[in-house]
Amino acid sequence: MTLLLAAALAALPISQDANYEDRLVVWGLSQHGPALESEPQGKLVEEILVSVEDVIGPDDPYPSLLNVFHARTRDQVVRREVMQQPGTVWDPHRVMETERNLRRLFFIAVARVVPVKGTNGGVALLVVIKDKWSLRLSNSFTLIGPLLQYLQLQLIEVNFNGWGQQLAVNTTIRLDTFAIGQLFIERRLFSTRWYVGESASLIFNRLTGALEGTQGSVSIGEPIINLDPQWGFVVDGNWNVRRRRTFRGATVWQLPYVDERGETTVPLIYDVREYEGKAELTRSFGRELKLDVSAAAGGWSRQYTPTVTDVAQGAWLNANYLPRSENVTYVQAYARAFPANYRVLKNIDTYELSEDFQLGWLLQGGVRYAFPLPFAPSHFIEVGGAARYRFYRWDNLLSVTVAGAMRIRPGQEIANRRLAAELVNYSPPFWGGRLVTRLLVDFKANDLDNRQLLLGGSSGLRGTYAEQFQGRNMVLGNVEYRAKPIEFFSSWLGIVLFYDVGSAFDARVQLTHTTGIGFRILLPQLNREVLRIDFGFVIGGPQPGFDRLNASWGQINDIRPEFLDAPL
Template identity: 25%
Template structure:
């Protein structure tokens, strides 16, 4: 058994070209949308009595990690945890609200505010209640429930004369301010890595002005990044952002590099962006985004090593243009990807085209002309207890007139909530690449959804994956700390080069059982998955059994 912590006749089929494939994927989305439009509409939400009335008061109710008014939470250990945790301050919550006293009540803005709060790493749930008082105005109560935000990282292992050590601390809600900070040290053998992080979603107490800073140092490697962002909301007239980063580390263009192929690469990037809403609405978004990004990469030999040819400096300044065209049709569900958390999904048709252009200009220091087009399309459907999520994407890279790194992708997920504590999940994905960068091949394995064959067992230009999971939710809030579940799964997939046709006999299949453990008091409620898989085909290992312990669901 390998443990990982982190048909007889052959038939060949040809693969269509990428533009043809993209057109087919977009046509499929259009057909599905037309089918859904022709089908009976979902039951409309009942009218909201408070809609359009003036908001006279807003009350913020913040709840600690454990509700000690509940006898199940009124225990010594839970009361001690609450005392150790600083509840989120009311002003932090109020800055996330998209409405204020004196405004007309808009149910869509109230729901969007709750979604924004649920997306914060220190809030595990948020809900609003509105009542019409005797004066004919509206009283709004926003209730939030804190998550446990302190994480202690500690591990030690010594084997074969080598010591592996990891120690660190992470807090996502420092003193209830919403600010996050982290520090860690990781020693793997002789090398040690130090990292620091900081994030503030309300910098200088400004609404939705986000600042993040990360720094990592290790022998021969550095990584620094500073980001500033003020994102869109449905009624925001504009948005802006900026980023500065510097990276240093070992690099090679060879698929299987030798020590002589390794070089030191320094990459510096900086960019700014600005977006304008063509119209503000709670039903749809129509936005245009523009930006400027400069990138420079230098290559040097590693001290003390013999190096081959050294690439010349790469430098480019990109003019960026993009758009957001999205219908807003959100639903809230449970037990799709998470256990006890409310999940938000937008079913509306969304199209996001982007274009980055590095023009040939000595003034901008561009060493090679590049054009980087990209488009992403998403759509969702819901009928009764069924949820369908579709997405497709296409990207390419034109460098000095040559077209390379073309990638077309399609993904579909289908979820059926047949029983109260059970979800049947189907997933399929197809990625078609052509002339991909040798350092960025498509990979398939345990971390990508094909269990039983190693972490990154297969690499190539084209990839197919199909999964079935029966997700069983066994126990909610065990010891008031843990959600427990299980899965039965079937995986099938493979990766192959673009130079030859597909052979069905090359598909790799596996079956197995899994355990899911999710912290019920965390904001993400993301499970740790322990999967025991049996490879139905040769997995190039001594045993076809494989045990993996990884974070998150196998697919989404």
């Protein structure tokens, strides 16, 4: 049945026109006149040409009148990201890096750089940009059936007056709280590499309206934003003061508790007081083979207090479920190395939009030494590292990542031992689509932070109830057949067939198998990520209902532990 449905999807009518980005290049050429240069190698770059299409173009299914409310990205903002300057010899590697720099900017949907014939026998760079709608009510959400677990609404201008600055007011709604806040980011202060950013929010109880806490961050520095700079630094700090309630589905997690009075339940609710600051200096070596070495100094104060009034229950929560309270001052060294071998691919996660992948190996790791002080008595050494290898051949993309970490304490058992691994494979296209496979494992031992993984619903095991399974360890597999999308007026709709298998556990693995169908919608005028809508059911389980529907932005394999990319 699955094979027949997949074949039928592949037979659906697909637009036979040039792809979306190629059509934009044709439009860009029409703005300046020069023809494409088929042999730019060895020629001098004479000039940089920039074409920025309105957010609502002729082929887009929205009224062009909306362009009145959108300030196009200024040419200067585009030019400062260009790595190839007039008077230099055409370098395809710097051209590709220019595209990567531009695609990383949130307010740009499409970035293409092509060579065109120069006026004096050389070559000109034509940079073609497609803006995303910048003044927007952006959103991030998690919906499982009728239960809206999380919703963030942000009225944000991500490209203020065309200069790339971000200004926002936002609200974040959870099952127990709502937050109101603001954000400002200037990533290129006065067109330099200087970065300035800050955010702050007030957190209120949804039931009573009482103020429960605040959170925010501030950052300033001159980070390394491409392959050229040799030095970079960042100073940042953040705080999070709030009451935290852990939910399973629509209710607070009730933990079974037994004492001499009998059996009862204890809600997993506690107060959080987190403050952290760090200053980091980075030296970057090489260009084709990159080595970034960083040194940092910082500290944190993390305090977690149960809200239950019973002293014994509070001590039990602290020992088994709450993160470790501690004050820490530390110094840290970290290194990251990789070959600057990048490939631009399409139809991976974002359909017709180009995606950048670093191929080959990547190694990173470091050590953190926490030294005792009167106000921060913690004393330990933490080590962590990760390795990734990404392989592309015959239109098959395979990535394997392994990460590990531990904390060494004088005279005590090694703590916070963690090992995680992920394999992601995108098959060559067949029947018009791709088979995408992801396998993920995450194991912990002697975890001082008592981190619990909640699996179910939109967290990777689609078709189960929200947060149905819990444990300190996890195994998860996702297999999807993603049919080739259909284009409707510069938007894309795709159908997905999926199979998930997984378990969250402490000691014994008990696998749950699910399957289902989903839809992916790409609206490049609004977002580079697809909108994911999935409906699944448990194989051998009860009949599915509306509560098995879940929706969010991004593909399912975007849900992964941050530990794989930042093991320390």
